[in-house]
Amino acid sequence: MPALVIGTGYGGCVAALRLAQAGVDVHMIEMGMAWDTPGADGKIFATTTSPDQRSYWLRTKTKQPLSNFLGFPIDRTIPRYTGVLDAEEFAGITVYQGRGVGGGSLVNGGMAVTPRREYFGGILPTVNPDEMYDVYYPRANTELGANLIDPEWFETTDWYQFARVGRKQAQRSGFPFVFVPTVYDWDYMEQEAAGTVPKSALAGEILYGNNYGKKSLQKTYLPKIRATGRVTISPLHRVTTVEPTSGGYTVTMEQLNTTGDTVATKQVTAARVFFAAGSVGTSKLLVKLKSTGALPNLNGEVGKGWGDNGNVMCGRANHMWDPTGPSQSTIPTLGIDNWVNGGAFAEVAPLPTGIETYASFYLSITKTPNRGEFSWNAATGKAELNWQTAWKQTSIDAAKSIFDKINAKEGTIYRTDLFGVYKVWGDQLTYHPLGGAILNRATDNYGRLHGYPGLYVIDGSLIPGSTAVNPFVTITALAERNIENIIATDL
Ligand code: FDA
Numbered sequence: 001m002p003a004l005v006i007g008t009g010y011g012g013c014v015a016a017l018r019l020a021q022a023g024v025d026v027h028m029i030e031m032g033m034a035w036d037t038p039g040a041d042g043k044i045f046a047t048t049t050s051p052d053q054r055s056y057w058l059r060t061k062t063k064q065p066l067s068n069f070l071g072f073p074i075d076r077t078i079p080r081y082t083g084v085l086d087a088e089e090f091a092g093i094t095v096y097q098g099r100g101v102g103g104g105s106l107v108n109g110g111m112a113v114t115p116r117r118e119y120f121g122g123i124l125p126t127v128n129p130d131e132m133y134d135v136y137y138p139r140a141n142t143e144l145g146a147n148l149i150d151p152e153w154f155e156t157t158d159w160y161q162f163a164r165v166g167r168k169q170a171q172r173s174g175f176p177f178v179f180v181p182t183v184y185d186w187d188y189m190e191q192e193a194a195g196t197v198p199k200s201a202l203a204g205e206i207l208y209g210n211n212y213g214k215k216s217l218q219k220t221y222l223p224k225i226r227a228t229g230r231v232t233i234s235p236l237h238r239v240t241t242v243e244p245t246s247g248g249y250t251v252t253m254e255q256l257n258t259t260g261d262t263v264a265t266k267q268v269t270a271a272r273v274f275f276a277a278g279s280v281g282t283s284k285l286l287v288k289l290k291s292t293g294a295l296p297n298l299n300g301e302v303g304k305g306w307g308d309n310g311n312v313m314c315g316r317a318n319h320m321w322d323p324t325g326p327s328q329s330t331i332p333t334l335g336i337d338n339w340v341n342g343g344a345f346a347e348v349a350p351l352p353t354g355i356e357t358y359a360s361f362y363l364s365i366t367k368t369p370n371r372g373e374f375s376w377n378a379a380t381g382k383a384e385l386n387w388q389t390a391w392k393q394t395s396i397d398a399a400k401s402i403f404d405k406i407n408a409k410e411g412t413i414y415r416t417d418l419f420g421v422y423k424v425w426g427d428q429l430t431y432h433p434l435g436g437a438i439l440n441r442a443t444d445n446y447g448r449l450h451g452y453p454g455l456y457v458i459d460g461s462l463i464p465g466s467t468a469v470n471p472f473v474t475i476t477a478l479a480e481r482n483i484e485n486i487i488a489t490d491l
Pocket of ligand 1: 006007008009010011012029030031032096097098099100101102103104105107108109110111112113207237238239240276277278279281282285431432433458459460461470471472473475
């Protein structure tokens with residue numbers, strides 16, 4: 001096989017599409033399922049309000065980001081299954097990731113945000129901003145289908161009352177708010193609201209997959225990849241080892257059944273291997289391969305520079321005269337930008353419970369100096385991350401630069417019932433893992449791994465821990481930049 005791609009998220013899809021278009025045959029390996037067959041209820045994915053086996057990767061109990069509501073734990077028992085959302089637990093942090101053909105695009109909120117150009121030097125200091133903002137960000141946004149909500153509809157629909165309340169309160173405290181692009185099909189959402197099509201974002205779909213309106217990679221890059229006729233995709237196959245062999249690399253993988261057991265072990269040989277297993281997946285593989293002697297010449301940077309994009313969540317309790325509405329779309333559209341003054345960019349997020357909660361809910365992306373490191377533990381045979389929960393304090397402080405001010409202005413308080421009992425901050429998790437194989441350190445300035453010609457990294461692990469906004473547009477744009485250089489130079 002000329003090229004093998006480990007993982008089918010953003011980085012993997014960009015690599016596979018551009019290689020195939022350049023005439024290279026590609027084999028994509030994906031540990032998760034294909035997500036192309038409806039379940040007994042006629043739907044491929046479950047909703048947030050009724051999670052079932054399809055919702056979680058090999059867990060027997062849900063692990064919802066909002067673990068409690070009004071003081072009660074809301075997690076429930078489910079059958080163990082190769083479901084779509086992995087809540088992967090490390091010491092000090094749970095890292096949420098998508099599992100399946102399409103990677104994180106299957107589960108994410110679809111917010112397609114290009115960082116402001118003046119922040120770019122702090123995100124990827126060795127990449128030329130001109131080429132990113134002139135060529136690769138526009139290319140990524142076009143391919144992903146990023147677009148904005150119709151402002152008129154935003155102002156009038158009940159489904160975005162929660163966002164209008166969030167905007168009003170941000171403005172009253174003097175914060176700049178921005179509409180953020182998403183990859184949701186807004187025409188479809190308006191039809192959902194009109195009742196003429198099956199509901200998706202308006203039926204609580206998010207986190208565990210969207211059945212209709214979200215343009216995940218299943219609707220963008222993947223159909224184009226299939227149309228080339230040059231790409232084979234193997235779902236439910238997990239790569240465990242990559243080793244040099246004559247003419248390339250031997251890739252070992254386990255075939256899984258839907259309860260997560262290994263049913264077969266296979267090997268293929270590829271001239272080039274692209275690591276696109278996501279920040280966590282790629283980091284775990286690289287530290288293992290270096291430490292166990294499969295790829296001993298990888299440099300000492302592998303596993304390093306891992307960050308959580310400063311994710312922290314919180315809720316605020318509004319007054320009775322500021323209801324956020326019982327009907328809330330799951331797709332956020334607004335951000336509060338306090339990056340320069342307070343180091344925080346906060347999304348006004350929905351809390352789609354179906355009842356009036358008087359709560360405003362936010363996911364903040366914050367500036368934080370803390371970076372973790374993956375290492376291989378030979379005794380347990382597992383990769384570990386040295387994250388500490390206390391490292392989230394800088395993120396909490398940054399988020400407080402927005403919400404303390406809003407609370408003071410509005411005379412309101414934080415909710416304490418969403419993340420546990422009397423717990424204000426959702427600081428136990430990230431949705432945005434980044435880093436572990438930093439560009440121009442573990443690799444050259446285009447993702448070629450040092451020490452091994454023909455091995456590349458092409459996913460979020462290249463980015464040093466923060467993108468200042470939601471990451472997938474930057475991951476896609478960087479992958480477009482890198483694969484163009486790799487195809488022109490190496491093939
Ligand atoms: P990605 O994680 O997408 O893909 C990696 C793939 O490799 C996965 O499919 C995985 O199963 C597979 N894999 C891993 N190890 C493997 C192995 N050993 N063998 C075979 N396959 C393997 N971002 C954003 O910009 N806007 C948003 O609104 C959100 N919202 C959001 C919500 C939630 C709930 C989550 C979990 C995440 C987000 N994100 C987001 C983050 C975004 O989804 C994420 O940054 C990208 O998906 C990362 O893209 P990558 O290409 O790096 O890997």
